[in-house]
Amino acid sequence: xxxxxxxxxxxxxxxxxxxxxxxxxxxxxxxxxAGWVTLCGGRNAGxxxxxxxxxxxxxxxxxxxxxxxxxxxxxxFIDIPVLTGMGSARNxxxxxxxxxxxACGMGAGTLSEIALAxxxxxxxxxxxxxxxxxxFLQKIEAHNQIRQAESAAEVIAIIKEILNL
Amino acid sequence: xxxxxxxxxxxxxxxxxxxxxxxxxxxxxxxxxAGWVTLCGGRNAGxxxxxxxxxxxxxxxxxxxxxxxxxxxxxxFIDIPVLTGMGSARNxxxxxxxxxxxACGMGAGTLSEIALAxxxxxxxxxxxxxxxxxxFLQKIEAHNQIRQAESAAEVIAIIKEILNL
Amino acid sequence: xxxxxxxxxxxxxxxxxxxxxxxxxxxxxxxxxAGWVTLCGGRNAGxxxxxxxxxxxxxxxxxxxxxxxxxxxxxxFIDIPVLTGMGSARNxxxxxxxxxxxACGMGAGTLSEIALAxxxxxxxxxxxxxxxxxxFLQKIEAHNQIRQAESAAEVIAIIKEILNL
Amino acid sequence: xxxxxxxxxxxxxxxxxxxxxxxxxxxxxxxxxAGWVTLCGGRNAGxxxxxxxxxxxxxxxxxxxxxxxxxxxxxxFIDIPVLTGMGSARNxxxxxxxxxxxACGMGAGTLSEIALAxxxxxxxxxxxxxxxxxxFLQKIEAHNQIRQAESAAEVIAIIKEILNL
Numbered sequence: 001x002x003x004x005x006x007x008x009x010x011x012x013x014x015x016x017x018x019x020x021x022x023x024x025x026x027x028x029x030x031x032x033x034a035g036w037v038t039l040c041g042g043r044n045a046g047x048x049x050x051x052x053x054x055x056x057x058x059x060x061x062x063x064x065x066x067x068x069x070x071x072x073x074x075x076x077f078i079d080i081p082v083l084t085g086m087g088s089a090r091n092x093x094x095x096x097x098x099x100x101x102x103a104c105g106m107g108a109g110t111l112s113e114i115a116l117a118x119x120x121x122x123x124x125x126x127x128x129x130x131x132x133x134x135x136f137l138q139k140i141e142a143h144n145q146i147r148q149a150e151s152a153a154e155v156i157a158i159i160k161e162i163l164n165l
Numbered sequence: 166x167x168x169x170x171x172x173x174x175x176x177x178x179x180x181x182x183x184x185x186x187x188x189x190x191x192x193x194x195x196x197x198x199a200g201w202v203t204l205c206g207g208r209n210a211g212x213x214x215x216x217x218x219x220x221x222x223x224x225x226x227x228x229x230x231x232x233x234x235x236x237x238x239x240x241x242f243i244d245i246p247v248l249t250g251m252g253s254a255r256n257x258x259x260x261x262x263x264x265x266x267x268a269c270g271m272g273a274g275t276l277s278e279i280a281l282a283x284x285x286x287x288x289x290x291x292x293x294x295x296x297x298x299x300x301f302l303q304k305i306e307a308h309n310q311i312r313q314a315e316s317a318a319e320v321i322a323i324i325k326e327i328l329n330l
Numbered sequence: 331x332x333x334x335x336x337x338x339x340x341x342x343x344x345x346x347x348x349x350x351x352x353x354x355x356x357x358x359x360x361x362x363x364a365g366w367v368t369l370c371g372g373r374n375a376g377x378x379x380x381x382x383x384x385x386x387x388x389x390x391x392x393x394x395x396x397x398x399x400x401x402x403x404x405x406x407f408i409d410i411p412v413l414t415g416m417g418s419a420r421n422x423x424x425x426x427x428x429x430x431x432x433a434c435g436m437g438a439g440t441l442s443e444i445a446l447a448x449x450x451x452x453x454x455x456x457x458x459x460x461x462x463x464x465x466f467l468q469k470i471e472a473h474n475q476i477r478q479a480e481s482a483a484e485v486i487a488i489i490k491e492i493l494n495l
Numbered sequence: 496x497x498x499x500x501x502x503x504x505x506x507x508x509x510x511x512x513x514x515x516x517x518x519x520x521x522x523x524x525x526x527x528x529a530g531w532v533t534l535c536g537g538r539n540a541g542x543x544x545x546x547x548x549x550x551x552x553x554x555x556x557x558x559x560x561x562x563x564x565x566x567x568x569x570x571x572f573i574d575i576p577v578l579t580g581m582g583s584a585r586n587x588x589x590x591x592x593x594x595x596x597x598a599c600g601m602g603a604g605t606l607s608e609i610a611l612a613x614x615x616x617x618x619x620x621x622x623x624x625x626x627x628x629x630x631f632l633q634k635i636e637a638h639n640q641i642r643q644a645e646s647a648a649e650v651i652a653i654i655k656e657i658l659n660l
Binding site: 166167168169171202221226227228230234236239241242243244245246247248249250251257258261262285 | 331332333334336367386391392393395399401404406407408409410411412413414415416422423426427450
Binding site: 001002003004006037056061062063065069071074076077078079080081082083084085086092093096097120 | 496497498499501532551556557558560564566569571572573574575576577578579580581587588591592615
């Protein structure tokens with residue numbers, strides 16, 4: 001099988017706080033170093049841009065699942081822009097295509113991706129989340145899917161555990 | 166314009182608690198009595214079935230946006246089953262098509278719809294939600310979109326206020 | 331079961347020839363008279379507008395599956411605008427949701443709907459098509475799905491035969 | 496920009512004639528040799544499998560846009576399986592994501608992709624098509640988008656011309 005391991009990293013766009021941009025950049029670099037593909041929403045903003053830049057600068061392959069039909073807003077660090085033209089409905093594709101979903105920062109789009117990941121029974125890692133958010137999301141899940149991490153390195157360790165590597 | 170007012174009611178399927186089934190049934194009846202169309206996920210389970218049954222038994226029109234490509238699991242109280250064949254990606258259609266989104270009960274699918282509604286800047290009414298869930302969701306929104314209600318009648322009053330009726 | 335019979339009518343938008351607009355208007359009226367729901371692409375142009383106007387003026391219910399996320403371009407004769415926000419990917423929803431697909435006029439979008447209907451094994455009626463187009467499309471199908479008609483009345487007769495009415 | 500050139504190759508699955516499988520295999524190899532990414536429907540059948548095998552065996556990167564939510568039917572020659580879970584609605588993503596769309600063999604799914612590509616104003620190359628099919632499809636387009644080729648090498652030459660390479 002040629003199939004590569006794909007790690008999805010979800011997070012806010014324009015309004016992402018600097019802390020999460022830094023975490024996303026580090027995480028992209030570590031995903032690349034592990035030999036995995038980085039998947040994100042693909043736009044040239046926020047966590048999407050930071051994680052793809054981190055992966056790209058560490059020779060990783062990046063795939064972006066865009067809400068748009070046109071490539072105008074694609075991050076320059078995306079190797080493979082998948083143009084869906086279906087707006088936020090593409091969030092479900094992000095989740096289905098990822099072996100593990102990492103949430104880095106919060107927002108309405110990110111929350112929809114966490115929820116869709118839980119629905120699709122995907123493992124979800126919450127990176128740098130406050131305890132009350134973790135508690136809320138653990139109430140929603142039914143299959144012990146949610147894990148938490150405080151650093152990019154910890155995310156990688158959890159992914160290796162999940163994938164039995 | 167022939168366009169009818171469409172109220173979306175989102176809630177869990179098979180695992181919906183009886184309290185929310187009762188609220189959904191009442192709400193469907195009141196939406197029908199107001200002359201509006203009831204939109205839901207369309208399956209023959211949980212809040213979807215309860216709200217469409219309530220609307221149907223009060224001579225209301227019901228539309229279900231199904232995840233499936235085939236009509237096998239359509240609620241018998243749905244007049245118009247829209248077969249999307251796109252799984253949970255159809256949750257975004259539920260939200261875009263509704264003038265107001267009412268959440269009745271919680272689950273991963275419902276949470277994704279609340280989040281997608283916030284993302285799409287739709288008004289969202291949380292029916293019978295615990296305070297901590299309301300607090301969490303209010304942190305996500307940015308446009309004062311979220312309202313809360315304790316009864317089906319209160320939901321109708323809020324919708325009339327939102328729609329300037 | 332509350333489920334209504336839904337007939338999909340597909341055809342070009344802005345560039346639709348007058349002949350097909352007239353056929354679509356007549357067909358909408360006859361679908362309404364038969365007590366069925368008229369489904370179309372929902373925009374305020376071409377065959378979509380003509381068929382929904384025909385249905386609306388004969389007291390029929392009309393549903394439009396829109397490519398857009400916003401209702402700006404909805405035909406005023408559509409009762410239920412389903413806002414998909416997914417562009418031409420919504421063409422597959424048009425087809426899956428219709429019990430029978432009628433093609434009235436030709437264009438790239440319409441051709442995609444005919445092809446998707448064949449793929450989904452839906453019955454397809456070609457209204458007023460030239461013989462060479464019918465021959466081409468019959469080569470594509472594998473389940474004797476394609477029928478041809480020269481008038482709106484003939485379409486209704488074929489639908490009744492297909493639905494065993 | 497990290498963005499790679501993506502060439503979409505569309506064609507029938509299980510029923511693909513041997514001639515088109517051979518052309519698809521050759522084409523995948525030549526796309527890989529040109530340094531481009533091969534995009535296809537991603538399933539382990541027909542033209543999808545042949546073109547991805549050709550690309551994979553010539554060290555090319557392959558992306559498959561799957562109709563399914565699960566990876567059960569992914570071709571073993573696909574590097575990046577994008578799991579859409581949206582059935583044939585994913586055909587529009589195939590087309591939007593490709594800089595050039597090549598059709599290799601015919602069927603209902605392939606015809607829908609040609610039509611959607613014309614609708615999205617993408618360049619379309621018909622490989623090994625009979626003259627009457629080319630004539631029919633040229634009637635549908637409005638922007639001189641359709642080109643024809645008799646060999647995989649000719650497809651590559653046309654792509655280079657289209658992309659100004």
